[in-house]
Amino acid sequence: xxxxxxxxxxxxxxxxxxxxxxxxxxxxxxxxxxxxxxxxxxxxxxxxxxxxxxxxxxxxxxxxxxxxxxxxxxxxxxxxxxxxxxxxxxxxxxxxxxxxxxxxxxxxxxxxxxxxxxxxxxxxxxxxxxxxxxxxxxxxxxxxxxxxxxxxxxxxxxxxxxxxxxxxxxxxxxxxxxxxxxxxxxxxxxxxxxxxxxxxxxxxxxxxxxxxxxxxxxxxxxxxxxxxxxxxxxxxxxxxx
Numbered sequence: 001x002x003x004x005x006x007x008x009x010x011x012x013x014x015x016x017x018x019x020x021x022x023x024x025x026x027x028x029x030x031x032x033x034x035x036x037x038x039x040x041x042x043x044x045x046x047x048x049x050x051x052x053x054x055x056x057x058x059x060x061x062x063x064x065x066x067x068x069x070x071x072x073x074x075x076x077x078x079x080x081x082x083x084x085x086x087x088x089x090x091x092x093x094x095x096x097x098x099x100x101x102x103x104x105x106x107x108x109x110x111x112x113x114x115x116x117x118x119x120x121x122x123x124x125x126x127x128x129x130x131x132x133x134x135x136x137x138x139x140x141x142x143x144x145x146x147x148x149x150x151x152x153x154x155x156x157x158x159x160x161x162x163x164x165x166x167x168x169x170x171x172x173x174x175x176x177x178x179x180x181x182x183x184x185x186x187x188x189x190x191x192x193x194x195x196x197x198x199x200x201x202x203x204x205x206x207x208x209x210x211x212x213x214x215x216x217x218x219x220x221x222x223x224x225x226x227x228x229x230x231x232x233x234x235x236x237x238x239x240x241x
Contacts, residue, residue, distance in 0.1 A: 015052075022073045024057070027084065039070035039096075041077075045084035045106065053091045056080055060098040060118030060136070083108065083124065092116075098136075105142065121240070123160065123233075139237045141176065141230065143194070150185075157237045160230040161198070163191040173238070175218075176230035177208060189213045200224050 012026050015034040023040020032038065032050045039057030050056070057080050059067045068076040078097035082088070083106035092114040094102060102116060105124035110116070114128040117135050123142035128134070131149040138152045141160030148166040152158060157173040164170060165181025174180050177195055178187045190209035196202075204224055211218035222228050 019071055021057070021070045021075075023070070023075045023079075033090070037071070040075050041079035041096075042082075043079065044082050045086070047085045048082055048088070049086075050088045051090035051092070051112075054088055054093070056082075056088070056092075056094045058093070058095055060095050062098055062118065062136070065098055065118075078102075078119075080104075086110070089114070089130075095136075117154070121237075129166065137241060139240065141233055141237070143198075145194075147181075155241050157234060157241070159234050161191055161194050163194060173234070175212070176227070176234060178212060187212050198226065200226065 011029055013031045015032060017034045018032050019037040021039045024038045024042045026044050027046035029047050030044055033052035035052055036050055036054040042057045057070060059065055059077060066076055068074045079101040080094055080096060081101045081103045083104055085106050086104055086108040088110045089112040091112055092110045094116040095118040096102060097119045100119055102118060102120050104122045107125045108122055109127045111128060111130045113131045115133045119137045120134050121139045125143045126140045127145045129146060129148040132146045133151045135152055135154030137155045140158045143160055144158050144162045146164045150164050150166060150168040152170040156170050159174050159176035159178055161177040162174050163179050168181050168185040169183040171184040174187060177191045179189045179191045180187050189212050192205050192209055195205045201224060204222055208218050
């Protein structure tokens with residue numbers, strides 16, 4: 001007897017205390033913890049884990065923005081997008097975009113009490129440690145890590161592969177693979193450990209580290225395509241602000 005092929009697993013685990021408005025689209029195998037609020041428009045990718053007490057999709061914190069009641073199906077603004085495989089730990093908050101969707105790429109990790117304001121863009125594999133605050137329109141490149149309780153000023157750019165120290169105040173744009181810390185944060189060298197883990201050539205890593213330490217512009221003729229792409233991303237991010 002012919003048996004139909006099994007359907008793919010689409011199980012979603014949503015705690016009974018979750019508030020889920022209209023306009024929220026859930027992917028497969030999504031887990032949502034107790035007392036979390038998800039407001040539309042919002043798109044959640046496959047295999048996303050959202051911890052207890054998170055609030056995702058509230059209106060932008062702008063005095064000029066309409067403070068709509070999305071929990072009563074009054075949808076407005078440009079939405080939130082969360083990529084596949086991302087983890088959002090307890091008590092984190094992500095706002096709607098005011099002129100574009102607030103975007104988290106695939107495989108991001110937002111540790112507890114992370115705050116992502118309106119119109120932010122986080123590319124794939126970004127990690128925000130506990131207590132990180134990202135001001136509106138901030139952009140964080142792929143693979144960047146932001147340390148505990150660090151703050152990124154609105155409209156600032158954190159380059160791909162960068163490492164930002166804990167409690168840093170990022171008030172100016174950071175280039176790709178920067179190692180930055182302090183208040184205000186300053187680029188102190190290259191994230192050589194992160195570059196090594198990605199298999200970037202040691203000579204190019206050392207050259208970039210030397211340029212950052214000496215406060216000069218690095219050589220723009222990198223052999224590694226990942227370095228070229230990272231600097232191109234920053235240039236594009238500046239145009240998007």
